[in-house]
Amino acid sequence: MLHLIPARQTRPDKDVIFALNAEATRRKQAGESVVNATIGSLMNDDGSLSILSTVTKVLREVPAREWAAYAPIPGTPQFNAAVIEDTFAGHIELKLAATAVATPGGTGALRHALMNYLQSGQKLLTPSFYWGPYQTLCEEHERGLETFRMFNDAGQLDAAALDAKLTEQLKSQGRALIFLNDPCNNPTGYSMTRDEWRQVVDVLLKHSASPVTLLVDMAYWLYAGAGDMRGFMHELKPLLGRVGLLFAWSGSKSYTHYGLRVGALIACEAEEKDRNATQAALAYACRGTWSNCVHGGMSAVTKLLTDQSLKSACDAERDVFKKLLQDRVSAFNAVAQPKGLEYPRYEGGFFVTVFHDNAEAQAEKMKSKGVYVVPQKGALRVALCSTAASDVPRLVDALAS
Structure with a gap:
């Protein structure tokens, strides 16, 4: 049987x-x-x-007691602060609004978003070209997945298609969670322009009377082409306090140690009470899923983010x-x-x-x-x-x- x-x-x-x-x-x-x-x-x-090689060296220098010891459930405060600083350097409004928890890679961050921003049976919204495990994560956590056409006839992100599908979703389920993997989208390699980001923000603000949340999946952001890799964040600032704003931060590609499973989910909330409630919910989700992440990995990545020579x-x-x-x-x-x-x-x-x-x-x-x-x-x-x-x-x- x-x-x-x-x-x-x-x-x-x-x-x-x-x-x-x-x-x-x-x-x-x-x-x-x-x-x-x-x-x-x-x-x-x-x-x-x-x-x-610098990452390998720092990992070997982490004391045995840090590899052996439990980490705090939401991640070490030093790690979470370092990840927030790394993500929002030069963007003080987003930095001050941010709270974070450690996750096992970026995948853990995606999992927490699905479970905390959608109800059971509701559907994630993402472009028509997406990382396959988005579907797996949704199925495993009893969520669905819907897509909007990624590219319009001019080969640009189809903001009109996003608007239409978002309108449908809000009518049918009352809330929405959107995953956008950018820059260097997997699987297309496409990176949105600042103008495309502005169009996305305009669409989200149009629907901000409903609980709409955007997650930016940043797995490949350090491998973007020329230009300011954080430039698009200027366009996201109008969302603060009106649209949920999440960032899936991953150390896998950034530090070329895919098996270390060091990541974080960052949430930006304009109000302190909302940040506190969000932090409590995400920490609770950590305890109820993986309990805590690898202490030694967080220690090493914290050092790599905060020691300027490293x-x-x-x-x-x-x-x-x-x-x-x-x-x-x-x-x-x-x-x-x-x-x-x-x-x-x-x-x-x-x-x-x-x-x-x-x-x-x-x-x-x-x-x-x-x-x-x-x-x-x-x-x-x-x-x-x-x-x-x-x-x-x-x-x-x-x-x-």
Whole structure:
């Protein structure tokens, strides 16, 4: 007899992305020539993980007692303060309105948002191209997921589609939670302009009589192209006190230690009483889910954020990796555009999405050529973060075939 409850008896036993990565890895280990553009970790051109050596050094220096001891349930005060400062440097209004709790990676932050800002059975709203585990998180926590068309006919974020879908949701469920993964959206690589952010803010303010909350998923923000990576935050300030404002902060990509699981959920509330209530709710959710996060990981990341010499060393190392990634982006654009591939504006980030009407069949066809990508609805996700620049022409040829 299977004792699982009915809703859990038919869960898929494999994650699609990790299964494709495992298949590509097996073929490569067997001696085949394989281009593996599936996994979302930054890799060197030789296939090894890109790892910030300063982070590794600091992790080794964390005292054993800090690895062994429980951390405070919402995270150490030093860690939470450092994350807030890192996120809102130069944006004092947002910083003063912020409260935070530690989470196991950015995924934990997304989980807390779903459980604290939507009722059971209500639906998350996110663009039509989104990170697949958003759906998994919703299903696991008895929430639904709806999308709005991400791109209009001009290839820009479709604010009108957001407005229309948000109107529908508020009529049907009375509240809304929106996830926007920006900059360097996964899976498209798209980064919104300041004007696009202004359009989003205008839409949200239009509906601010209802409980509407925006979460900015910042997983890839340190890998954005040229310009001020915090510039878009200027556009968010009018939301304070009118629209819920959340930020999912992740140390995984920022510090190249994906298994450390250090993240945070930041909530901005204009009123102190609202901040206090939010902090209490999120801390309670921590206790009722994972209890607390890895003390040693928080200690290391706090030091990396607050010690200026270590921060500078990390930034310099990350700039090298960012250039490695940017070279791949440039190589892709140089060969993909002449081949006629259709994809969003791509200036930086771990991934790009190539539009295709029959993505599943195309991905299978590419596997026969030893090239692995991730099929999605109407598109193929390409992880340039794990693809050497020298493999980009072969990758593009397979995509265009």
